[in-house]
Amino acid sequence: ATRVLIAALGLVLLFGTGAFAQKTYVNGIDANYPPFAYVDKNGEPAGFDVDSLNWIAKKLGFKVEHKPMEWSTIVQSVLSNKIDMVYSGMTITPERAAKVNFSDPYYSVANVYAGKKGSGLTVDKIQHDKVRLGVQSGTPQVEWLKEHMGKEGWNFTLKFYDSAPLAFQDVMNGRIQAVAMDAAPVNDAIGRGLPLAVIDTFGEHEDFGVAINKDNAELLELINKGIKMLKADPYWEVLKEKHLKG
Ligand code: ARG
Incomplete structure (x- = not known):
């Protein structure tokens, strides 16, 4: 009887100290990057990466909040711990990998020119x-x-945009003639009826990974485990069918 009492007391203590409370991780997303991450018409985070992370969180017992952030400074936000990770169509590059850890790659896309x-x-x-x-x-x-512009004497004028849809808009109204970006958002826009066309691919393909602060080995392990589970689960095909058909 004493043992039962001690066990019960132990449980009460554990609950009381929040040992069973689920941890919440904040994921920084680009709010305008369909099909990987975006904010939908109802103001809800959506997309392939958002669904993926929600599934992983549920399986592995943590909570996640998706926070729209400015893309050009998003790695900085990981470094300053404003967010815990970027699971939002981020290409693994040597420059970024010098600053943050990357999960195992989970998806690849081509680079394309589109007009x-x-x-x-x-x-x-x-x-x-x-x-x-x-x-x-x-x-x-x-x-x-x-x-390449420097090395091969290519001659174009770059115009910079905060998001893919803004660039597409300017192709439509003729302010720019073409865009250079990941194939996925281009195909997604075409799939939604925008009269864009892929001209060709360029460079190498892009491997997407989840960026995490180098101090957070625990989260890196969790995400890698989750990605592995997700890719082995039938839900992975469901997700691809839902978001990446284009
Ligand atoms: N894949 C490119 C990169 O990592 C473009 C990403 C643009 N935005 C986004 N949410 N993935 O910078």
Whole structure:
């Protein structure tokens, strides 16, 4: 009887100290990056990555809050612990990996040039004919284009955008002629009826990973475990079908 009493007391203590309370992790997202992460019409975070992380959190017993942040300074927000991670279509790059840890890669996309449907633009034209080319600030595409511009004498004018939809808008109204970005948001926009067309791919494909503060080994382990579980679960195919059909 004493033992039972002690066990019961122990449980009460555990609950009381919050040992069973679920931890909440804050995920920084780009609010305008469908199909990976975005804020939907009802103001709710949505997308492939948002659904993935919600599933992982449920399986592994933690809570998650998705917080829209500015993309170009989002790694900085991980470093200053404003957010715990970025699970939002982030490409694993050496520059970022010097500052934050990355989870195992969970998805790959191509880089593409896209223009207005029927524009007649070619890669050659884009790279040599002083085309006004839109890019999203703080992305690896910017670095890649700048590097090649210097080395290979490519000649275009870069115009910087805070989000992909803003760049698409300017392609539509002719302020820029083409965009250079991940294929996924382009295909997503085309899937929703925007008259854009992929012109060609460029560079290498992009591997997406989850960025986490180097001080938080525990979270890195948790996320890697979760990604592994998710990819082995039938829900992974469901998610791809739901978000990445385009
Ligand atoms: N994949 C590119 C990068 O990592 C573009 C990302 C743009 N926004 C986003 N939420 N994934 O910078």
